[in-house]
Amino acid sequence: MIAVRRILIREEYCMGCKLCEINCVAAQVETGNLIKVYRYVPELPEPNVIVEEHDYVTFALQCRNCDDPSCLKACMTGAMHRDPKTGAIRVNQEKCVGCWMCVMACPFGVIRRNTKEKKVASKCDLCADRGTPGCVEGCPNEALVLVEVRE
Amino acid sequence: MLYDSDLDKKNAEEYIKDHYEIIESEPIPTRKNPHIKEVHILWRYFFEAKTYIPEDMSEEDFVVSTVMFINEKINGAFVMSSGKNMGVFKGVGFPEDIADFYRIDEYKGYIWTAHNRFPTNTVGWWGGAHPFGILDWTVVHNGEISSYGINRRFLEAYGYKCTLMTDTEVVAYLVDLFMRRFGYSPQLTAKILAAPLWKDIDLMPEEERKLYTALRMNYGGALLNGPFAIIVANNNMMMGLNDRIKLRPLVAATKDDFLYIASEESAIRVVCPEPDEVWAPKAGDPVVGVLKSARKTQVVLEGENG
Amino acid sequence: MAKRKVPPEFVVERDDYKCIRCLACVRVCSYGANFYDENANRVYTENTKCVGCHFCEAICPTEAITVRKNDFDIRPLAHWTPEHLIGIMKQAETGGVLLTSMGNDRPYFSYFDRIVLNASQVTNPSIDPLREPMEIRTYIGRKEEKLEIEEDEDGTVKLKTEIAPQLKLEVPVMFTAMSYGSISLNAILSLARAARTVGTFFNTGEGGLPKELREFKDNMIVQVASGRFGVSADYLNAGSAVEIKIGQGAKPGIGGHLPGEKVTEPISETRMIPVGTDALSPAPHHDIYSIEDLRQLIYAIKEATRYEKPVGVKIAAVHNVAPIAAGAVRAGADYIVIDGIRGGTGAAPKITRDHVGIPIEFAVAVVDQRLREEGIRHMASIVVAGGIRNSADVIKAIALGADAVYIGTAALISLGCHLCQTCYLGKCNWGIATQDPKLTKRLNPEIGARRAANLLRAWAHEIKEILGGMGINAIESLRGNREVLRGVGLHEYELKLLGIKPAGEAW
Numbered sequence: 001m002i003a004v005r006r007i008l009i010r011e012e013y014c015m016g017c018k019l020c021e022i023n024c025v026a027a028q029v030e031t032g033n034l035i036k037v038y039r040y041v042p043e044l045p046e047p048n049v050i051v052e053e054h055d056y057v058t059f060a061l062q063c064r065n066c067d068d069p070s071c072l073k074a075c076m077t078g079a080m081h082r083d084p085k086t087g088a089i090r091v092n093q094e095k096c097v098g099c100w101m102c103v104m105a106c107p108f109g110v111i112r113r114n115t116k117e118k119k120v121a122s123k124c125d126l127c128a129d130r131g132t133p134g135c136v137e138g139c140p141n142e143a144l145v146l147v148e149v150r151e
Numbered sequence: 152m153l154y155d156s157d158l159d160k161k162n163a164e165e166y167i168k169d170h171y172e173i174i175e176s177e178p179i180p181t182r183k184n185p186h187i188k189e190v191h192i193l194w195r196y197f198f199e200a201k202t203y204i205p206e207d208m209s210e211e212d213f214v215v216s217t218v219m220f221i222n223e224k225i226n227g228a229f230v231m232s233s234g235k236n237m238g239v240f241k242g243v244g245f246p247e248d249i250a251d252f253y254r255i256d257e258y259k260g261y262i263w264t265a266h267n268r269f270p271t272n273t274v275g276w277w278g279g280a281h282p283f284g285i286l287d288w289t290v291v292h293n294g295e296i297s298s299y300g301i302n303r304r305f306l307e308a309y310g311y312k313c314t315l316m317t318d319t320e321v322v323a324y325l326v327d328l329f330m331r332r333f334g335y336s337p338q339l340t341a342k343i344l345a346a347p348l349w350k351d352i353d354l355m356p357e358e359e360r361k362l363y364t365a366l367r368m369n370y371g372g373a374l375l376n377g378p379f380a381i382i383v384a385n386n387n388m389m390m391g392l393n394d395r396i397k398l399r400p401l402v403a404a405t406k407d408d409f410l411y412i413a414s415e416e417s418a419i420r421v422v423c424p425e426p427d428e429v430w431a432p433k434a435g436d437p438v439v440g441v442l443k444s445a446r447k448t449q450v451v452l453e454g455e456n457g
Numbered sequence: 458m459a460k461r462k463v464p465p466e467f468v469v470e471r472d473d474y475k476c477i478r479c480l481a482c483v484r485v486c487s488y489g490a491n492f493y494d495e496n497a498n499r500v501y502t503e504n505t506k507c508v509g510c511h512f513c514e515a516i517c518p519t520e521a522i523t524v525r526k527n528d529f530d531i532r533p534l535a536h537w538t539p540e541h542l543i544g545i546m547k548q549a550e551t552g553g554v555l556l557t558s559m560g561n562d563r564p565y566f567s568y569f570d571r572i573v574l575n576a577s578q579v580t581n582p583s584i585d586p587l588r589e590p591m592e593i594r595t596y597i598g599r600k601e602e603k604l605e606i607e608e609d610e611d612g613t614v615k616l617k618t619e620i621a622p623q624l625k626l627e628v629p630v631m632f633t634a635m636s637y638g639s640i641s642l643n644a645i646l647s648l649a650r651a652a653r654t655v656g657t658f659f660n661t662g663e664g665g666l667p668k669e670l671r672e673f674k675d676n677m678i679v680q681v682a683s684g685r686f687g688v689s690a691d692y693l694n695a696g697s698a699v700e701i702k703i704g705q706g707a708k709p710g711i712g713g714h715l716p717g718e719k720v721t722e723p724i725s726e727t728r729m730i731p732v733g734t735d736a737l738s739p740a741p742h743h744d745i746y747s748i749e750d751l752r753q754l755i756y757a758i759k760e761a762t763r764y765e766k767p768v769g770v771k772i773a774a775v776h777n778v779a780p781i782a783a784g785a786v787r788a789g790a791d792y793i794v795i796d797g798i799r800g801g802t803g804a805a806p807k808i809t810r811d812h813v814g815i816p817i818e819f820a821v822a823v824v825d826q827r828l829r830e831e832g833i834r835h836m837a838s839i840v841v842a843g844g845i846r847n848s849a850d851v852i853k854a855i856a857l858g859a860d861a862v863y864i865g866t867a868a869l870i871s872l873g874c875h876l877c878q879t880c881y882l883g884k885c886n887w888g889i890a891t892q893d894p895k896l897t898k899r900l901n902p903e904i905g906a907r908r909a910a911n912l913l914r915a916w917a918h919e920i921k922e923i924l925g926g927m928g929i930n931a932i933e934s935l936r937g938n939r940e941v942l943r944g945v946g947l948h949e950y951e952l953k954l955l956g957i958k959p960a961g962e963a964w
Contacts, residue, residue: 013901017481019518035519038477056895140516141901295581297928299964300940308829316964336608346931348590362606362616368623369600369835371933377581378928396589396930398582 004087005126005148006065007133013143014051016058020135020144021047024062027127027134046112048124049135060135060144063110063124065089071123074105080121088128096120152230153241153278154192159227166225170217171198179240179253186248191277195238211286211331215310218285222314229278229315234287236386241280261442264384266291278315283323287385290326292319293414294379294399305372319381325373326383337383337390341437342366344375345395382412387442397434404429410440463546467509468527469502475521476500482513482522487884487896510877512886544807555808556716558880558890560707560801560844560866563811567799568818568951569850573960575941577928584925591921592931595861597698598623598767599791600835621791622767624678624698626861627656628917629932630851632909633842633863634680634702634771636664638715638724638736639803639880640869641897644889645670647872647905652676654906655913660863663702663713663738665727666692678769681758683712684738686728690761698766698792699758703742703751703785704773706800706843709814712738714804718883721892752788759789767791774798774820774843775813779827785837786828792838794863795820799844801866803890804881817843818857822955825858825937848919857955858937871912872905940964 024047026037037044049062069089072080079095080102082088091102098119103111106123114122126146127133136144154160167173175197204213218230232239237260240253246267250256266281282289296302296318303313303321309332311324322344329340343366352363367374378398383390391412393401404411404419404426411419416429432438469490476499483491483500490506491513493499504527514522529539544555577583584591599621607615632648639662646669652659653676660678661670665687670677677696681688693699704710715724715736725732745751751770758768770785771794772778782793797817802810821841828834841854842863851862870876873887880890888900924930927941935941943960944952952959 013898015485015899016895017485017516019479019481019516022477022479022481022518034477035475038479039474056893056898058898138518141899142904143901295577295928297577297581297941298934298938300938301934301936304829304937304939308832308834318964333603335606339606339608339614349592349594350590358615361620362614364596365604365616365618365620367933368596368620369604371931371936374931374933376929376931376934377577396584 005146007062007126007136008145008147009059009061010143010145011057011059013141014059014139015141015143016051016053017140018051019138019140020049020060021051023134023138024049024124027130030130043116045116046114046122048110048112048122050110060139061108061110062133062135063089063126064108065126070105070107071102071111074101076101083125083128086126086128088126089123090125090128091121091123093118093120152192152194152196152228154194155227157192159225160192160194163221163225163228166221167196167198167217170203170213171196171200172202173198180257181252182254184244184248184252187242187244187252190243214286215327219310219312219314223312231278232284232289234284234289234386237284237287237289239282239284239289241282242277243275243280262384262386262389264289264291264382264389266293268293279317281319282384283315283317283319285323285327286331288323288326288331288383289385290319290323290381290383292322292379292381294381294394295377296321296375296379297377298375301372302375322375322379322381322383325375329373337388337439338437341390341392341435343370343373345392345435346374347435348395380414389440391432391438393432393434393436395435400431401438402429402431403438408443410438412438412440461505461550463505463543463550464529465504465507465527466529466543467507468504468525469507469513470523470525471500471502472521472523473499475519477519477521479518481516481518485516485886485899486513487886487891487893488882508877508879508882509875510879510886511875515873554806556804556881557807557810558802558804558878559874559876560799561811561814562878565798565816567844568816568947568955569846569853571945571947572818572853572942572955572957573945574849574852574856574923574927575943576926581928583928584930586918586921586925589925589930591924593627593629593917593920593924595626595629595932596623597626597769597792597838597840597860599837602835622698622765624658624767625656626658628913629855629861629920630845630913630916631657631678631840631861631863632659632868633865634660634662634678634700635865635869636662636680636686636713636715636803637667637670637727638664638719638892639713640889641885641891641900642667642669642723643897643900643902643905644869644872646902647900648868648909649673649676650902650906651909651913654910655917657913658697660700661696664715664724665729666695667723667727671695680771681754682738683740683742684728684736685742686730686736686738693758693761694766696766698769699762700769700771700794701742701751701754701758701790702771703745704771704775704796705802706773706796706798706814706817707802708805708809709773709775710740711805711809712740714738714881716804716881716883719803719890719892724892748784748788751785755789769794769837769840771796773800774815774817776815778815778820779823782824782839783827783831783833786833787836790837792840792860793824794840794842795824796863797841797843800842801869817841817854819954821854821859822857826956829937848916848923851916852920852923852935853942855932855935856938856942857957860936867912868909871908872900 028045029037029041049060051060077095079092083090102121111121111123114120136146179193179195218233242249281291299318306324313320329335346367379394380399380401400414402416405428406423406426413419483493488506490502511524514524605617648659658676658678663682678698678700679696680700680702682702717733717735755768769792770790774795774797798814838860840861841859845862845864854862883891885891888897939956942957944957945960
């Protein structure tokens with residue numbers, strides 16, 4: 001099955017404000033209200049999107065939701081799978097054994113090593129359970145756009 | 152002429168004598184009517200102008216300049232009509248009383264226009280009654296011209312001065328400008344005063360579109376805005392016209408070779424109980440009638456009827 | 458003493474409960490006003506660096522920031538305001554001409570606010586703009602006193618007169634000249650796209666023509682100013698009209714000024730001047746020293762554009778604006794732009810901006826009247842600029858005699874500008890008045906075009922509402938129609954100059 005949607009990055013409009021990262025954290029916690037998330041949630045997750053910067057060139061990078069994902073092919077337990085409903089690539093945290101082959105395989109480097117509890121791989125899943133991705137919602141300049149991918 | 156006093160009459164006559172050869176000078180024949188309160192001196196002159204007209208002016212332009220001068224500069228004197236083979240009778244009172252007062256029953260004519268109104272924007276005065284005339288043109292008008300402010304300034308650029316404190320004045324002058332001075336047909340003039348909408352112009356074929364766009368662009372100051380039904384007449388034609396979105400009624404009818412135009416059908420039926428055809432002209436489309444003597448008989452209409 | 462004495466003009470306050478230490482405000486402020494103290498885990502601001510542009514306030518995801526004016530409290534003195542003190546302090550420190558940007562901010566009478574509009578009742582029905590057509594299309598260019606028309610017996614009607622070239626505007630509002638250099642390319646692109654969408658025009662200003670604008674030919678007016686930046690035959694033919702800038706309302710009598718900080722590589726290429734040098738346009742055009750010279754230039758441009766485009770002349774509203782405008786019309790201008798004292802600018806000496814020029818309300822009224830008196834009103838359209846804030850100003854300007862208006866400040870505000878008046882520093886946080894690529898990224902032309910087009914559409918609707926209320930359904934009947942205006946609280950001579958009656962007086 002092929003990707004259904006993808007986040008389009010428009011580097012020419014990114015200000016480097018990093019509000020995408022802030023919103024990604026809140027999106028993962030699912031409380032919504034930024035103030036409550038940052039004041040009261042004790043162990044905040046790391047953001048799944050990272051802003052790359054070089055001089056004035058800045059842009060936010062998250063999972064590209066590849067049609068032919070290297071991470072899927074690298075996964076030895078089958079924890080990395082494509083969610084049938086949304087087409088997003090997700091990690092089944094139960095099955096993941098933290099071998100981190102996917103971290104090495106991803107050509108964009110957007111999978112991160114998560115050692116907060118059990119050793120696992122964590123990545124952006126295009127907010128599959130939320131609807132609109134938090135980074136897209138939070139970007140003040142429309143530098144991130146959610147696009148539907150047609151076959 | 153309408154004079155407030157003998158002194159004003161004297162002043163005006165001095166001016167007129169300097170510019171015209173007076174052939175006849177007499178009061179307008181009237182009869183006493185209990186309902187009409189006489190407040191003005193009503194006078195008429197018949198004169199010739201040939202020897203006084205400057206070389207670069209036509210007789211009509213000369214008369215227009217006289218009218219403008221008297222109305223603007225000579226206090227207490229107003230020109231009610233200034234044409235040939237026509238007359239204008241104005242007053243404050245009910246139409247039947249005014250007609251009786253002016254002895255209308257003693258006149259004969261090919262074209263008649265009449266008007267009756269409840270003055271709203273100004274206090275009723277004899278000069279403010281319709282029709283308004285300049286040269287051979289007369290205008291009767293039902294409505295209010297909300298574009299008056301710019302119509303007046305547009306006309307000032309061409310030498311007309313609006314002094315009679317009623318918006319209808321501009322219609323008479325616009326008609327004089329376009330039909331007499333520029334030589335446009337009544338139909339074309341109607342298309343300037345009640346121009347077609349841009350959405351209709353955009354769909355016209357190229358030549359037509361260029362024409363109507365140019366008309367609106369150049370003569371935008373002549374566009375009449377606000378509700379109106381007008382009947383314009385001179386001594387050989389009559390034209391009825393509605394505003395572009397038909398905010399006032401206008402009805403036309405024919406019987407044999409007569410043309411009737413009125414605000415309401417009932418008014419027509421009082422004069423002609425069994426007309427051959429009755430219809431309501433479309434917004435912005437003129438109804439024009441021309442006397443046989445001027446051209447071959449035609450009742451020229453635009454639109455579906457006829 | 459030698460220590461800096463000028464107090465901060467703004468104070469940035471943070472609500473500690475709401476601040477989530479995301480540090481967005483620290484990252485984005487181009488003036489470097491915001492800082493993060495790691496030890497205290499707090500964000501704070503160095504208030505003297507804040508210019509009051511409100512960008513941090515806008516971007517804060519939790520609305521934790523409020524930017525307040527710092528009340529520099531001195532003993533209340535009517536004649537010496539805190540502003541006067543600060544001006545003198547700055548000059549004592551620097552010895553220089555105080556620069557500023559955007560439009561006159563003095564609390565003079567804004568005459569538009571003292572003019573009210575009419576509505577129809579009883580005797581004349583108001584028209585419902587939702588049900589009846591309401592026409593606001595406008596043509597800018599030279600008109601004829603009389604059209605020669607041939608009418609045949611069979612009813613065909615043909616136009617014989619050749620019509621001069623015109624600009625067709627679907628809304629009587631255009632975007633005024635703001636040069637590439639004073640504002641960013643993204644800002645100009647936003648306005649260009651909005652102009653194209655709505656069906657009106659934008660103006661390149663005197664900054665020359667970057668290649669990205671070529672596609673907007675049908676909605677573009679190119680300007681020829683005293684600096685003649687980038688002017689060539691190709692440039693003249695690249696737009697739909699050519700505008701000669703003689704003066705500008707914000708700084709009558711002096712030329713354009715682009716500080717060296719804003720002359721980057723692309724600007725240098727477009728204007729053909731070295732990077733980093735101040736781009737100073739001379740005060741007069743050095744080949745226009747009399748009205749005959751202006752006529753010569755107008756016709757030279759008409760020749761170069763094969764008489765296919767309207768050529769306009771932009772003048773500042775000064776005391777003699779009426780005869781100057783009349784002269785320009787007789788010199789062959791197809792339209793005149795009058796820029797009033799409230800006009801904006803990228804950089805100008807504060808003293809000129811605040812004190813030189815006259816309000817546009819008077820200027821348009823006297824120019825319209827003078828042209829009519831001389832019988833030449835039809836020879837040129839009048840476009841008015843300088844502090845048009847809303848659709849009511851547009852209507853009042855048109856009723857006083859304008860054919861259309863130019864907006865500058867209003868257009869930039871729609872793109873995000875907060876009138877902090879520091880454009881001349883070239884560090885505009887909103888990405889408008891800067892050439893720094895890090896900052897210009899912030900103005901997304903898609904969003905900008907959307908917002909600018911929204912502004913024009915909103916005003917078009919409001920204009921139609923008010924026209925309908927007046928019982929008018931075509932803007933031709935509003936243009937120059939002083940009867941729809943009344944003055945409130947104006948002196949007799951002001952009413953006379955404006956050509957309007959006082960409120961309460963009927964026909």
